[in-house]
Amino acid sequence: MTSPGPLALAPAMADALARWLEIEAATRDRSAHTITAYRADLLAFLGFLGGHHGEAATPKSLASLRQADMRAFAASERARGLGARSLARRQSAVRSFLRWLSDREGFDLSAALSARSPKYARSLPRPLSPDQAQDALDMVAVGHDTPWVAARDVAVMTLLWGCGLRISEALGLNGCDWPFREALTITGKGGKERHVPMLPVARDAVAEYLRLCPWRLTPDQALFRGVRGGRLGSDAIATALRSARAALGLPPSATPHALRHSFATHLLAAGGDLRTIQELLGHASLSTTQVYTGVDDAHLMAVYRAAHPRR
Template sequence: MTGPAASTEAATRTLLLALAPLMADELARWLDGERAVRGRSDHTIRAYQADLLSFLAFLGRHHGEPALPGNLGALTQSDMRAFAAAERGRGLSARSLARRLSAVRSFIRWMSDRHGFDASRALASRSPKFTRSLPRPLAEAQARELLDLAAETHPKPWIAARDTAVLTLLYGSGLRIGEALGLNGSDWPLREALTIRGKGGKERQVPVLPVAREAIAAYLVLSPWPVNRDEALFRGARGGRLSASVLEGAMRGLRQALGLPASATPHALRHSFATHLLAAGGDLRTIQELLGHASLSTTQVYTGVDDAHLLAVYRAAHPRT
C-alpha cells in the first residue's frame, strides 16, 4: 500500500504503539463494545479510533506523560478546551470537531462507569456550534434528464443499462450507494418493498418503484453475467461487484454533459429522493424511516432545502418596483 492511505495507516499504528498498554487495552474494549452492542459500522469504528487516538495523544503532549485510565478522572473543562483549540489549529472544521468531541465524551463516560471516577468536569464542556450544510439535490427535471442520458452514454449497451438501473434505484428508493451495490442475485426479482440492512446493521423497508424493477430487468437481459444468488447483482466490466468509484465516474461524465454542478453525485440522488418526497407532501417520520436515519434531526435538514427552494421561487417571481 502506498500514498495517503498508507501514511494514515502508519500514523495510526505509531499512535497505538505510543499508548500505554493499559490504555490501548481499554480503547480496544470500548471499540469492541461500540461494534457489538451498538452495532457501529466498520467505518464508524475507524473514525472513533482516530478520534480517540488524537485525544489521547494530545493528553500525552499536554501533560508530558502517557494518558492512563486513572488520569481521566482529573480532566477539566480547561483540558477539553485546550484539546478543541489544538484540533481547530490543525484545521479541523467545527462539524468534525463536534463529532470528535462526542466520541471522546462517550469514551470518558464509559471509562468513568468502568473505573468509578467522576467525569462531570470533562463532560460539562460544550461542543462548538456549526451550521449544518444543506443537501444539494437535483431538480426533478434534472434527475429525469440524467437518467435518460445514462441510458445512451456508454458504448456498451449492457453497461449503459446497468448504470441506468443503479441510478434509478438510488433516486427511486433513496438508497445509499453502498446499499444498492451490496445487492446480490438472491435479492432478485425485487418485490414492491426491499429489506435493506443499513448503518449499524439496522434493517428498514424501502419501496421499489416499477420503473426501477423494469430498469434492472433490462440490464439483466443485456448483462453477459448470469444472476447467481451469492454473487453481486450489479457487475463491473470484469464480472466482479460494481464499485462505487466506477459509478461515481459515470456520474461525473453525466453531470459534465448536462452542465450540472459538482454536487451532482450518486449520493445527491438520495437527497433528491427525500427532498422531492417532502415537497410532494411526505411527512418527516416516514422519510426518516425510508432513509434509515437514526435521528429525526438528521432528516429535518431536508425541510431547510424545501424552505430554500420556496424562497428562491419567491425571489424569482415576486414583482419588484
C-alpha cells in the same frame, strides 16, 4: 527542532479503549465504519494527552483531566486543519468514552466534560430537480459505448433516485435479492433493516441491465458487476454521473448521493410526511431527516419571490 512522536498507548488504556469499542458495537449497534472512526478519534485524543503531559495516558491519570486539557486538544486539532464539524464529532466520541470510563473507574469528570463543542452551520443537501435527475439518467443511458454498462449505471442511479438507497446499499445487493418484490429489504447503517417500496421503473431498469449483462447471475455474487465481473465500485457510478453532469451543465453538487437527496426532497414536495421519509431513508434520528424541510422552505421562498418581485 522536531517535536517528539506520539507516545505508545499504555496497556491499561488500550484495554479500556478496546472494551469500550466492543460495547459500542454490541449494545448501540454501531457500524464497522463508525467504530473505526471512533478508534481514530480516541487515539488522536490519547496521543495528544501523552504529548501534552509528557507521559502516556492511563485510566488512572484521566481522573485528573481538566477542562483546560479539553480546550488544548480542541485548539491542537483546529491548528492541524480539522474543521468544526469533524472536531465536534471527534469531541463527541471522546466525551462518550470518558463518561463510560469515569463510571467504570468511579471518578468524576463533569468539569472537564463541560467544555463546549464548536458550533458549525449544517449544510443543506443540494438535490436535483425532477427534470435534472431525469436528464442525468437519460444522458448516462447513452454515455457509454458498451450497452450493458450504460444499462447498469442507469439501474443503479434509478435505485438511488427512485428508492432512496445509499450508493453502498445499491452496490451491496446480491443475486439472491433478485427478482425484486413489491418491497426490497435493505440492511443499512448499523445493520438496521428497512423495507423500501420498489417502483416498477426501478425494477424494469434492473431487469434491462440483467438482460444485457454478460455475467451469469448467481445468488451469492454481486448483482451489479464491474467490467471484469467483480462487484461494482462506487467510483464507476460517480464517473458516469460526472460525465453526464458536464454534458448537461449541472453543478458539481450533482453526485450519486444527490440522487438520494432528490428522492427525499421530491417526496416531501409531493406531500410526504417526515416520519415516513425517515423510515424510507433509514435515518436513525428524525432530526437527520428534518434537514429536508429547509430545502423545501428554500424552494417555497424562491417561488414566492418569483411571483412577488420587489419593485
